[in-house]
Amino acid sequence: MDRARGLRIVFAGTPEFAAAALDAIASAGHEIVLVLTRADKPAGRGRALHESPVKRLARERGLAIEQPRTLRDAALQAKLRALVADAMVVAAYGLILPAEVLAIPRHGCLNIHASLLPRWRGAAPIQRAIEAGDAETGITIMQMDEGLDTGPMLLAEREPIRADDTGGSLHDRLAVLGARAIVAALDRLREGTLRAQPQPADGVTYAHKLSRADALIDWSQPARRIVDRVRAFDPVPGATALLERMPDSPVKVWAARAAQGGTRRGAPRGAIDAGAPSARPGTVLLAAPGHLWVACGDGAVELLELQRPGSRRLPVADFLRGCPVEPGERFVMPAAT
Numbered sequence: 001m002d003r004a005r006g007l008r009i010v011f012a013g014t015p016e017f018a019a020a021a022l023d024a025i026a027s028a029g030h031e032i033v034l035v036l037t038r039a040d041k042p043a044g045r046g047r048a049l050h051e052s053p054v055k056r057l058a059r060e061r062g063l064a065i066e067q068p069r070t071l072r073d074a075a076l077q078a079k080l081r082a083l084v085a086d087a088m089v090v091a092a093y094g095l096i097l098p099a100e101v102l103a104i105p106r107h108g109c110l111n112i113h114a115s116l117l118p119r120w121r122g123a124a125p126i127q128r129a130i131e132a133g134d135a136e137t138g139i140t141i142m143q144m145d146e147g148l149d150t151g152p153m154l155l156a157e158r159e160p161i162r163a164d165d166t167g168g169s170l171h172d173r174l175a176v177l178g179a180r181a182i183v184a185a186l187d188r189l190r191e192g193t194l195r196a197q198p199q200p201a202d203g204v205t206y207a208h209k210l211s212r213a214d215a216l217i218d219w220s221q222p223a224r225r226i227v228d229r230v231r232a233f234d235p236v237p238g239a240t241a242l243l244e245r246m247p248d249s250p251v252k253v254w255a256a257r258a259a260q261g262g263t264r265r266g267a268p269r270g271a272i273d274a275g276a277p278s279a280r281p282g283t284v285l286l287a288a289p290g291h292l293w294v295a296c297g298d299g300a301v302e303l304l305e306l307q308r309p310g311s312r313r314l315p316v317a318d319f320l321r322g323c324p325v326e327p328g329e330r331f332v333m334p335a336a337t
Helices: 016-027 053-060 074-083 125-131 167-191 223-232 316-322
Strands: 008-013 031-036 041-043 048-050 087-091 109-113 136-143 153-160 239-241 251-258 284-288 291-296 299-307
Touching (some): 016 109, 125 223, 291 316
Parallel strands (some): 008 087
Antiparallel strands (some): 109 136, 136 153, 284 291
16 A cells, blocks of 8 residues: 555545544545435424535535445445445444445444443443543544444544533544544554554443433432433433423423532522432422522432423523422422333
């Protein structure tokens, strides 16, 4: 391989996370011979078709684009073989790559995965890392095989998870880190210095796909666990709370903090102890101007930013003016499964 020239790359990706990598690879001088991305999807009130961020960027750069419904199509596979690509880079694409496709590029398929493998294999590694209270995460560039994020690791970069990180803020930093890491990996591949190592057998966890069901807050959980879930699910799908008297009007909780071990500064004088042991989880302990405390498994959670259906995100003081809540009311628990 001529080390002076860029590699011939097929790129497969769909959301903003992937677009950052595509832009970096193209800017680094590699030849993007084809971009694969998911089909346009209806969105918004008018349900008009919207292009993926990767498709928009590929059009701006004048790159060839395909939007197959499946990669098992023989004609598409023949087209991929005819491109004689050095590698395929995959980032949050959304379609399964069959064995036939994995074997087509000269150096196989490289995946940009948003965790430190083998922790958080699967669909939602960024959110699950925050939800679990992890102190750090990162990017792993891996050689793809037929398993779910089981292939050998080629390069890893670490990133701390900050106390105020949300799923959105961590996503944005990891997108930048992933773009930088894949360019470094391709440079090493071009130089012949990229080395693979198997993933450790220990420490495997799975980041299951996000659902609206698991966004519903379980108030029997410890305060820290609830707060981490609120952070993790911002902006998608949003942590959800259900007032018992309003079961058909779920409230999105966008910001919260633990309120354990006594009265928080600024609360009304004589406020109920946030750790009230007799309160059932989900019970509103305090609802006063600027303050909304809810009992949980080990104390209380202070809700800071909320949103009713059809409204916008509001600080708790503004929310309570439009939707009064009384002490003693309850947020209902998730239905047993």
